[in-house]
Amino acid sequence: xxxxxxxxxxxxxxxxxxxxxxxxxxxxxxxxxxxxxxxxxxxxxxxxxxxxxxxxxxxxxxxxxxxxxxxxxxxxxxxxxxxxxxxxxxxxxxxxxxxxxxxxxxxx
Numbered sequence: 514x515x516x517x518x519x520x521x522x523x524x525x526x527x528x529x530x531x532x533x534x535x536x537x538x539x540x541x542x543x544x545x546x547x548x549x550x551x552x553x554x555x556x557x558x559x560x561x562x563x564x565x566x567x568x569x570x571x572x573x574x575x576x577x578x579x580x581x582x583x584x585x586x587x588x589x590x591x592x593x594x595x596x597x598x599x600x601x602x603x604x605x606x607x608x609x610x611x612x613x614x615x616x617x618x619x620x621x
Contacts, residue, residue, distance in 0.1 A: 517594065518537050518540045518545055518560075519537060519593070519594035519595060520537050520538060520539060520540075521536065521537065521595050521612070521613045522536070522537045522567065522594065522595060522596075522612065523535065523536060523537075523567075523568045523596075523612045523613075523615055524536075524537065524547060524565040524566060524567055524568060525565065525566050525568055526547075526549075526556070526564060526565060527564040527565065527566055528564045529556075531552075532549035532551065532552050532554060532556075533549055533550070533551030533552065533617050533618050533619060534549070534550075534551065534568060534615060534616070534617050534618070534619045535547040535548065535549045535556070535565070536548050536549075536550065536613070536617075538555070540560065543559060543560050543561070544557050544558070544559065544560065545557065545558045545559075545560050545563050545565075547565070549617070550617040551617040551618045568612070568615070568619070569589065569596060570586050570589065570598060571586065571589070572586050572587055572588065572589070572600075573585065573586065574586045576598060576610065576615060576616075576619075577615070577616040577618075577619065578610055578614055578615070578616065579614055579615065579616050579617060581616070582602060582603070583602065583603060584598070584600045584601060584602045584608050584610055585600045585601050586598050586599070586600045587599055587600040587601065588600070595611065595612055595613065596611075596612040597609060597610070597611050597612070598610045598611075598612070
């Protein structure tokens with residue numbers, strides 16, 4: 514099954530993990546454009562063999578917002594192809610974090 518890419522989705526490069534978390538900008542024909550904000554670099558990949566892995570956190574994972582606050586994931590929703598994380602912040606307040614707002618500096 515072919516990967517489905519949506520602008521705003523977060524992916525990591527399997528071959529260049531040092532780029533941090535990438536954001537899908539566009540899919541144009543057979544090309545996929547991904548921006549890596551942590552380094553300011555943009556890459557284009559052939560859709561058929563893009564060396565990318567979708568970033569999807571699970572309940573119990575601690576994730577970081579781009580403004581540097583953290584939350585513990587309790588639930589993950591898929592809204593039109595984009596992930597939305599629900600959970601608790603450090604003050605035990607209920608918070609929501611769309612994948613578009615994840616920290617760009619996450620590395621795996």
